[in-house]
Amino acid sequence: ISAPDPVISLGQLSVAQVVRAMDVWRERMRFHADAAYVHVIVNERREAGASLPHSHAQLYALDFVPAALARERERFGAYAARTMGGNLLADVVQEEVRRRERIVAIDDDTVLISPYGAAVPFQLLIAPRTPRMRFEDEGPTGAAMLHDAHGRLARALGPNPPLNLWVR
Numbered sequence: 001i002s003a004p005d006p007v008i009s010l011g012q013l014s015v016a017q018v019v020r021a022m023d024v025w026r027e028r029m030r031f032h033a034d035a036a037y038v039h040v041i042v043n044e045r046r047e048a049g050a051s052l053p054h055s056h057a058q059l060y061a062l063d064f065v066p067a068a069l070a071r072e073r074e075r076f077g078a079y080a081a082r083t084m085g086g087n088l089l090a091d092v093v094q095e096e097v098r099r100r101e102r103i104v105a106i107d108d109d110t111v112l113i114s115p116y117g118a119a120v121p122f123q124l125l126i127a128p129r130t131p132r133m134r135f136e137d138e139g140p141t142g143a144a145m146l147h148d149a150h151g152r153l154a155r156a157l158g159p160n161p162p163l164n165l166w167v168r
Helices: 015-031 067-082 088-099 143-157
Strands: 037-044 057-062 103-106 110-113 125-128 163-167
Touching: 015 037, 015 057, 015 143, 067 088, 088 103, 088 110, 088 125, 103 143, 110 143, 125 143, 143 163
Parallel strands: none
Antiparallel strands: 037 057, 037 163, 103 110, 110 125
């Protein structure tokens, strides 16, 4: 669960509680560092596939990298080779900030973007302003931005909107 008292949504937590929840996710991810791929998800409400009424995270430590993610990693590697070490996500974030067409919010650590060609309505991407290899590495988690994004969605869609959160 995301906090000592079960809540329906991460949006009901304080920023400090979201920080703590994300620190726990990172701790569990580091515990499974030997896995080929580690994925954290949060589903809230039945409409988003949640099987429990309270907010909770699930961690998947796989002994393989799913094909779609393997292809994504290949594209990141090819981009780095083509640009002599460029970081695709950092360059996308930089271009999005320059254009200011899909930026929802910016704070000291992260950028909240409505991605081009979003797969679903109201899809948002929280990207670090300073890239690092893995979410579980030391550095900002984006917890304040996640809290802000959840509040924005709640204002647009009503309290405790269905949520699918993926940490990749």
